[in-house]
Structure formats: structure tokens, C-alpha cells
Amino acid sequence: MIDTKVYRTALLMFAVALGAAAVACDPSSQASEAEANDQFVKVVNVEVAPIALTDFTAYIRLTGEVEALNDVIALNDVIVSAEESGVIERLFVEKGALVRKGAAIAKIEDLVLSAQVQEARAAFDLASERYERQRRLWEDEQIGSEINYLEARYQAQLQEARLEFLEARLERTVIRAPIPGVFDERYVDAGEMVAPGTRVARVVEVDRVKVTGGVPERFAAAVQPGDTAQISFEVLPEEVFLGQIGFVGSTVDERNRTFQIEIVIDNPGRLMKPQMVANVLVAQSRLQNVVVVPQSAVMRTEDGYEVYVVGEQDGAEVAVTRAVRLGPTYANQAVVEEGLAEGDRLIVRGQQLVEVGDHVQVVDSKR
Numbered sequence: 353m354i355d356t357k358v359y360r361t362a363l364l365m366f367a368v369a370l371g372a373a374a375v376a377c378d379p380s381s382q383a384s385e386a387e388a389n390d391q392f393v394k395v396v397n398v399e400v401a402p403i404a405l406t407d408f409t410a411y412i413r414l415t416g417e418v419e420a421l422n423d424v425i426a427l428n429d430v431i432v433s434a435e436e437s438g439v440i441e442r443l444f445v446e447k448g449a450l451v452r453k454g455a456a457i458a459k460i461e462d463l464v465l466s467a468q469v470q471e472a473r474a475a476f477d478l479a480s481e482r483y484e485r486q487r488r489l490w491e492d493e494q495i496g497s498e499i500n501y502l503e504a505r506y507q508a509q510l511q512e513a514r515l516e517f518l519e520a521r522l523e524r525t526v527i528r529a530p531i532p533g534v535f536d537e538r539y540v541d542a543g544e545m546v547a548p549g550t551r552v553a554r555v556v557e558v559d560r561v562k563v564t565g566g567v568p569e570r571f572a573a574a575v576q577p578g579d580t581a582q583i584s585f586e587v588l589p590e591e592v593f594l595g596q597i598g599f600v601g602s603t604v605d606e607r608n609r610t611f612q613i614e615i616v617i618d619n620p621g622r623l624m625k626p627q628m629v630a631n632v633l634v635a636q637s638r639l640q641n642v643v644v645v646p647q648s649a650v651m652r653t654e655d656g657y658e659v660y661v662v663g664e665q666d667g668a669e670v671a672v673t674r675a676v677r678l679g680p681t682y683a684n685q686a687v688v689e690e691g692l693a694e695g696d697r698l699i700v701r702g703q704q705l706v707e708v709g710d711h712v713q714v715v716d717s718k719r
Contacts, residue, residue: 397712439546444457644686
């Protein structure tokens with residue numbers, strides 16, 4: 353026996369198939385389908401950013417190192433060293449202490465020099481008295497000879513110079529800090545013998561420091577003394593320091609093709625310490641009233657670069673391509689020197705999905 357439910361289902365499916373075939377053969381139905389296809393238009397959602405003129409600064413990024421501004425052993429040529437021979441009698445400053453400029457650091461035993469100074473002072477006093485008497489006799493009373501008068505004067509001058517020389521040597525038995533800073537290290541102890549040039553101590557100026565770094569040679573024309581620089585440190589994420597380039601090297605290191613610069617900056621709170629690694633940004637170029645776009649909106653072509661903007665065609669918004677010429681770039685931003693004008697609506701998201709002439713729908717605008 354034939355299942356009536358199965359039979360009815362088969363008849364229904366056969367009828368549907370015949371109807372579909374009849375519709376397919378009907379010319380009027382084919383025309384309706386073609387008309388529907390003509391009405392279908394591809395529309396792409398995009399985000400745009402209106403072009404406006406703005407200022408732009410490009411930076412050179414490099415790695416530097418902190419050095420003390422006078423990280424040297426000082427007195428002679430900023431080197432704290434002995435200028436007289438003798439035994440270190442006393443040290444006045446403990447390691448790590450702050451010292452002011454001119455503060456006494458150490459004292460060299462001065463018994464011999466003190467005695468020589470006293471002897472020279474007595475000889476000068478005697479020579480001065482003789483000269484004064486000879487001067488009165490010669491100038492006021494015309495007694496004696498001129499040669500005696502001159503000998504007395506020159507002898508007094510000679511003794512005065514000898515006294516000043518010995519007093520200066522006596523003064524140098526006190527070794528003083530030539531700069532304000534931290535008494536960072538000492539190289540001698542009390543009782544040790546020193547000679548002129550013997551290193552005694554190290555004084556580091558910490559209120560101001562310098563950051564040194566190497567700039568690639570291709571930026572040689574862009575970096576000048578007096579330019580400003582931003583300094584930051586990974587260990588001090590909240591701090592950004594500003595300084596000026598005080599020195600620009602005149603030669604290029606043949607090993608890494610860089611030239612040296614030095615940036616002098618204040619060190620408030622003495623946060624920066626010698627040998628710390630610094631991130632340095634040196635302003636390469638400063639431009640005003642230029643077109644700046646995200647680098648992600650720019651696409652490379654065989655002939656250069658292009659961007660998409662929103663234009664109009666038959667009353668609809670469509671994607672339009674523009675060839676552009678780029679200028680300086682920094683931090684994912686690029687200067688467009690040619691190809692865009694103020695007021696253009698640049699497609700900044702969805703540009704990879706559109707082609708020239710595609711209809712677009714602006715879903716968001718970046719201000």
C-alpha cells in the first residue's frame with residue numbers, strides 16, 4: 353500500500369518544481385531580476401578626518417648617557433689634586449657630603465712653608481724700611497747717589513714678590529673644592545705623602561648634569577648648538593627634562609657613523625645620576641600651518657604615495673584617490689606637502705576596503 357502522506361508530499365514538491373520552471377521561462381520575470389541587480393550598489397562604511405592646518409615638530413630619537421657636568425678631579429683644569437708637596441695633615445669632608453665652591457677638603461702640613469713665609473716677611477719689612485730711608489735722602493735732601501736709591505727700591509720689590517710667592521704656596525696647602533657638588537670619592541688618607549699633581553678627591557657637580565649621545569650623520573645639518581632637547585628615563589617614567597645642546601661634535605665616529613652632542617640640563621632633586629641611560633629627543637624640524645595625517649592613512653603605490661578622500665558623484669559620496677608627496681614624519685604622523693588641502697575629508701579607517709568610485713557612508717569623523 354502506498355502511504356498517502358508520502359504521496360501527497362511528492363505531488364506537492366512536483367508542483368513547486370513546475371512552477372519554478374515556468375517562472376524561469378517567463379521573459380517578464382528575467383527583466384525584473386536584471387532590474388534588481390542594477391539597483392544594488394556597494395556601500396563601504398568609513399571613518400574620516402577633516403584636513404586642517406596645524407603645527408608639526410619632527411624629532412631625532414637617540415640613546416644617551418648621563419655624565420656629571422664636572423665629573424673630574426678638580427683644581428688644576430678642574431682636577432682636585434695637590435699643588436704642594438707634604439704630608440696630608442687632615443681631611444675636612446666625609447665621602448658623600450655636599451661641599452660648596454671653595455670649601456676646604458684637605459690640609460697639607462705647612463711647618464716649613466710657614467717658617468719661610470715668616471722669614472720672607474721679615475726680609476720684606478727690612479727692605480721696605482731701607483728703601484723708605486733712601487728715598488727720603490735722595491728725593492727730599494738730595495743726599496747719596498741715585499744708584500743706591502734704585503738698588504733699595506728694587507730690593508724692596510724683590511722681597512715683596514718673594515713674600516707673595518711663599519704666601520701663595522702656603523695658601524695652596526689647603527686643598528679646596530673648585531665647584532659646588534658632592535664629595536664623591538677620596539684617594540688619600542691623613543698621614544700620606546703627596547706631591548704636586550697627586551689626586552686627592554673627586555667632586556661631582558650634581559645640580560646640573562650633561563647627557564651625551566651619538567646622532568646619525570644624516571642629521572648633521574639639522575642639529576645645532578642651542579637647540580632644545582627632551583630627556584626622559586625608563587627608571588623615572590613620570591619625569592621629562594628639557595635642556596639645551598651645548599656641544600656638537602665636528603667629526604663623525606667611523607665605527608658607528610655618528611657625531612657626539614652634549615646636552616646640559618638642571619637636575620632638580622638630584623634624580624639623575626651619572627651613567628644612567630637616557631632617552632633623548634632632539635627637534636629636527638619645526639613646521640607651521642602644514643597638513644598632517646596619520647601614516648596609516650597613506651598607502652604606497654608604484655609611483656609614490658596616495659590617500660583616499662570622500663568626494664561626490666551624482667549626488668552620492670564616493671571614494672576618491674589623491675596622489676600625495678610626503679614631508680617629515682614622526683610618531684606615526686606625516687606631513688603632506690602636496691595633494692591635500694584644508695577642508696578635504698581624509699578616509700582614515702576603511703581605506704583598505706574601498707576602490708575608486710565606491711560609494712561610502714561616513715560613520716564617524718575624527719576631529
